[in-house]
Amino acid sequence: MMNYILFLIAFATFYYWLYRFMKKANHGLNPGQLALVFVLKVFTACFYGWLLLHYYGGDDTWVIHEDTLMEWGQMKINPLRFFVYEVDLRQYITDMGWKEGLPYFRMKLEKAIINKPLGIFNFFSQGNFYVNMVAFSFISFWGTFWLYQVLVHLMPAYKKWTFLVLFFYPPALFWLSGLRSDAMLFFFFSLFVSRLYKQWQIMPAKANLWLASFAWFGMAVVKASFALLLLIPVLAWWLTVRKKWTLKKAFGGTTVVFLGLFFLSAAFPEPFNLPNAVANVQQEFFKLEGNTRVDLPALSSDPVSYLRNLPAALDNIFLRPYPWEAKGILQYVMVAQNIFIICLIGLFFIRRFPGRDDLVPHALLWMLFFFCISFYLSIGYTIPFPGATIRYRVIPETLLVWLLSIGAMGSTLTHYNNFNVYKKQKNI
Numbered sequence: 001m002m003n004y005i006l007f008l009i010a011f012a013t014f015y016y017w018l019y020r021f022m023k024k025a026n027h028g029l030n031p032g033q034l035a036l037v038f039v040l041k042v043f044t045a046c047f048y049g050w051l052l053l054h055y056y057g058g059d060d061t062w063v064i065h066e067d068t069l070m071e072w073g074q075m076k077i078n079p080l081r082f083f084v085y086e087v088d089l090r091q092y093i094t095d096m097g098w099k100e101g102l103p104y105f106r107m108k109l110e111k112a113i114i115n116k117p118l119g120i121f122n123f124f125s126q127g128n129f130y131v132n133m134v135a136f137s138f139i140s141f142w143g144t145f146w147l148y149q150v151l152v153h154l155m156p157a158y159k160k161w162t163f164l165v166l167f168f169y170p171p172a173l174f175w176l177s178g179l180r181s182d183a184m185l186f187f188f189f190s191l192f193v194s195r196l197y198k199q200w201q202i203m204p205a206k207a208n209l210w211l212a213s214f215a216w217f218g219m220a221v222v223k224a225s226f227a228l229l230l231l232i233p234v235l236a237w238w239l240t241v242r243k244k245w246t247l248k249k250a251f252g253g254t255t256v257v258f259l260g261l262f263f264l265s266a267a268f269p270e271p272f273n274l275p276n277a278v279a280n281v282q283q284e285f286f287k288l289e290g291n292t293r294v295d296l297p298a299l300s301s302d303p304v305s306y307l308r309n310l311p312a313a314l315d316n317i318f319l320r321p322y323p324w325e326a327k328g329i330l331q332y333v334m335v336a337q338n339i340f341i342i343c344l345i346g347l348f349f350i351r352r353f354p355g356r357d358d359l360v361p362h363a364l365l366w367m368l369f370f371f372c373i374s375f376y377l378s379i380g381y382t383i384p385f386p387g388a389t390i391r392y393r394v395i396p397e398t399l400l401v402w403l404l405s406i407g408a409m410g411s412t413l414t415h416y417n418n419f420n421v422y423k424k425q426k427n428i
Helices: 002-024 031-055 059-077 079-083 089-125 129-154 156-168 170-175 181-201 206-222 224-241 247-267 274-286 303-308 310-318 329-350 363-382 386-392 394-413 415-419 421-427
Strands: none
Touching (some): 002 031, 002 089, 002 129, 031 129, 031 156, 059 129, 089 129, 089 181, 129 156, 129 363, 156 170, 170 386, 170 394, 181 224, 181 394, 224 247, 247 274, 247 363, 274 363, 303 310, 310 363, 329 394, 386 394
């Protein structure tokens, strides 16, 4: 009974603060939308943990929860160690040197992003996983909301569709609600995009740059490849909106230049040999065990290997697992996702891109599209496990669904055409 009471108190408290913020926010959610979204977010976070505990042995989610309990215990015994020692870079460098100490520090910092806040919240929840999920849902909510604000400001005609895709697209709702670092990656990604959008296209301020820098650092801690790949299309976005380059020149030029630099770096020794670094990442994944595995061809520092392996990478990211390869409910869901994405792409070409007038003029949308494709390919080249792929690709997949659906359907998705009954009657 006490856990139920704590759960309700936590939910009411966090909902109240969200409601207070929404009353002042531009492009916020009305009380009904906020209640629906937050209830669904909390329910999905709890269901995520329950499902993985009962059918997948707990997975990393319950390991993270156990870590938060250890942090709670550590804080009661030694608060100084809780706040300082375990993320002390200087100590790690002294003990292990730069080569091993820096990656270890990044790993500890990634864990601390989740473990420290929930470790403190355990004083209220008394270590109950499901009460903790209310607090974690409050944090993960902002990742979706900040991006929603940006896209609604950019394309207000698609407000309802943006709300549906970002908050209710099932893979995003599921994977970005659970107690994993993916939710925090989306949190930092959305903060980064929203601050740069405000800085470059609405109202410049030093606070925006500081928050964007903090958010990029957070992304680099959670997933370095994600943060690094994002920089290339972001540079093109900046060249377009601040230096007035044409869209084709900015995005085409930066892509060609960075691809050239990437493959030319093969002439340098490690760690500057980038093609070899990607090949090493692939080899590290090859050493892991998994229930379902895709036989990816090995990469090398030779640029030809990347071109030769491109069909396999596309097959891996868009088609695998094939329906007959799927094992377990989550992989069958992934098969359905793949079919859905392929159908969207097909509809996009069959209908000849009717949403071009809405999408093409906006440099931010070009940035999102180029980033989605580059990150998709990075996953396709390196990760042979569908169980990992389905989580790693969820952020770019959600963005692609939004972009492709508008590109394929255009104005048929807008509130104006579908629901303005008075206008339809007047036209008759």
